[in-house]
Amino acid sequence: MTSLVWFQRDLRLSDHAPLMHALKRNQKMVFAYLHDPAQTIGEANNAWLAQSLIELQKTLRLKGGELLMLEGDFSENFDQLLRHYQIDEVLYHYEVGEPFLSQQNLVLQICQQYQIRLQPFDQAWYPAEQVLTQKGQNYSVFTPFYKKLLTLLNQVAYPLEAPKDLKPSNPEKSPLTTWLDLPSSLHKIRQTPWAKRMISHWQVGENQAWSRVKSFCDGSLNNYPTQRDYPAEPATSKLSVHLQFGELSTRELLHHLQHLKRLPDYDTHAIDSLIRQLAWREFGRYLLHFNPLLERESFQSKFVNFPWDDDEDNLLDWQQGQTGVPIIDAGMRELWQTGWMHNRVRMLVASWLTKNANLSWREGQAWFANTLIDADPANNAMGWQWVAGCGVDAAPYYRLFNPVVQSERFDPQAEYIKHWLPELKLIPAKWVHAPWQHQNKILSLGFDLIKIYPIPKIDLARSRHDHLDRVQAQKTYTQALQLQN
Ligand SMILES: Cc1cc2nc3c(=O)[nH]c(=O)nc-3n(C[C@H](O)[C@H](O)[C@H](O)COP(=O)(O)OP(=O)(O)OC[C@H]3O[C@@H](n4cnc5c(N)ncnc54)[C@H](O)[C@@H]3O)c2cc1C
Numbered sequence: 001m002t003s004l005v006w007f008q009r010d011l012r013l014s015d016h017a018p019l020m021h022a023l024k025r026n027q028k029m030v031f032a033y034l035h036d037p038a039q040t041i042g043e044a045n046n047a048w049l050a051q052s053l054i055e056l057q058k059t060l061r062l063k064g065g066e067l068l069m070l071e072g073d074f075s076e077n078f079d080q081l082l083r084h085y086q087i088d089e090v091l092y093h094y095e096v097g098e099p100f101l102s103q104q105n106l107v108l109q110i111c112q113q114y115q116i117r118l119q120p121f122d123q124a125w126y127p128a129e130q131v132l133t134q135k136g137q138n139y140s141v142f143t144p145f146y147k148k149l150l151t152l153l154n155q156v157a158y159p160l161e162a163p164k165d166l167k168p169s170n171p172e173k174s175p176l177t178t179w180l181d182l183p184s185s186l187h188k189i190r191q192t193p194w195a196k197r198m199i200s201h202w203q204v205g206e207n208q209a210w211s212r213v214k215s216f217c218d219g220s221l222n223n224y225p226t227q228r229d230y231p232a233e234p235a236t237s238k239l240s241v242h243l244q245f246g247e248l249s250t251r252e253l254l255h256h257l258q259h260l261k262r263l264p265d266y267d268t269h270a271i272d273s274l275i276r277q278l279a280w281r282e283f284g285r286y287l288l289h290f291n292p293l294l295e296r297e298s299f300q301s302k303f304v305n306f307p308w309d310d311d312e313d314n315l316l317d318w319q320q321g322q323t324g325v326p327i328i329d330a331g332m333r334e335l336w337q338t339g340w341m342h343n344r345v346r347m348l349v350a351s352w353l354t355k356n357a358n359l360s361w362r363e364g365q366a367w368f369a370n371t372l373i374d375a376d377p378a379n380n381a382m383g384w385q386w387v388a389g390c391g392v393d394a395a396p397y398y399r400l401f402n403p404v405v406q407s408e409r410f411d412p413q414a415e416y417i418k419h420w421l422p423e424l425k426l427i428p429a430k431w432v433h434a435p436w437q438h439q440n441k442i443l444s445l446g447f448d449l450i451k452i453y454p455i456p457k458i459d460l461a462r463s464r465h466d467h468l469d470r471v472q473a474q475k476t477y478t479q480a481l482q483l484q485n
Helices: 017-024 043-062 074-085 100-114 142-155 184-191 193-199 206-218 221-227 240-244 250-261 268-290 312-319 326-338 343-356 361-371 377-388 403-410 415-420 435-444 460-484
Strands: 002-007 028-035 067-071 089-093 117-121
Touching: 002 017, 002 074, 017 028, 017 089, 017 117, 028 043, 028 074, 043 067, 043 184, 043 193, 043 206, 043 361, 067 074, 067 184, 074 100, 089 100, 100 117, 142 268, 184 193, 193 326, 206 221, 206 240, 206 250, 221 268, 250 268, 268 377, 312 326, 312 343, 312 361, 326 343, 326 361, 326 403, 326 415, 343 361, 343 377, 343 403, 343 460, 361 377
Parallel strands: 002 028, 002 089, 028 067, 089 117
Antiparallel strands: none
């Protein structure tokens, strides 16, 4: 009996149910990752993927295993792998979103064709089908979902220990030599200067993920509730990318946090606050599980044909951090350089794009998918729809952030702005949030603003009103259509 343990976004050995399942039954095992360059999330994500696969390979080899990495057309490779090793069963962790759903469907078809047993495992804290309202329906608003989840937390499965050693994958049949190397397209990305620079901000892999958990918990965790909205503070965990790649099991992380609550040095309120954010992640996956179209379509019907603008220049200014609104530009430059952006700033840049520039949330989602290392189909779609006001939990009027007010509130000394926009370093903090309003004062210090930094093309107040008018018009139109039908 030979089992294939198929890795997707679960690049770890600890709390790995498919792996432990195969191991427990003392079967021959093949470990594989299939990389189809035509079906990836984005380039920054691929840069992390390359390094994470290398780390997983090292860990597997230390324990006597071997990760096979197949590159090319997904179906062809999967088919070839099954036949090469005469696989009897395929074990994997179920993933939501694309390209995972399509690939999982292909695997189902191929396994049915060869009559191979297929067993998916869940990674959620609690199975989505069992987190339901009293009427047996699934939730579409976070707070009631979260309250329900809290009642189930003590039933979340205990994490499985990482195996001590692994038998050689399949001694009777050696793999094709190309399967032992990092896929060439990932190798190429890894060598590019942008990827090298970006990855230099991070430490990749399961061991590093746990080091990060420990340093965060022993360092900033107790300040998390009060500091987490301040982008200049190193106050958030920066675990999103480890979670996205499954270098960290969310269940294991949850159990770890629950354990810390029982120790005297840790503030339980702070831990609960972190657990609440992690529950947002659970919610994103839960939503996409029940509504796979959320990645592509607005959840609210009135936004389906919303009159978004189509202005390439505004999009480019936003992507390049050249809008003239410092908090927006700082965020977009942080993203470009490190592959990550602080959550508060993600909300602000998303609000500027959709509500001031009036560009579709799909444009922002696509840019984030390509540039975020933690780009995640579920969180990305949920985040964009949440800010754009077209998703579940909708409240368009309340999520129209004024970036200047937000900047003054959450970056009062402009430390974050000045870090990412060094051209504004010498301008006093009180003028940096909206420098175009203080041009003369800035000139009196000897700096001609126009020469160092763009003046915004979009008027924040006017564009805000324009957007709200469009929302209202669209709402009226949709209501009229509904009445007609
Ligand atoms: C427009 C937009 C797009 C986003 N795109 C992504 C994305 O592609 N991938 C991604 O992982 N997150 C995304 N987020 C959510 C959030 O910004 C990041 O998870 C968070 O900034 C990661 O930093 P951290 O690990 O330090 O978070 P922490 O504050 O330390 O939170 C701990 C963990 O909780 C989860 N979490 C925290 N906030 C959220 C949230 N609002 N929604 C869902 N999960 C959350 C993350 O897994 C995070 O690692 C997006 C948010 C917005 C507004």
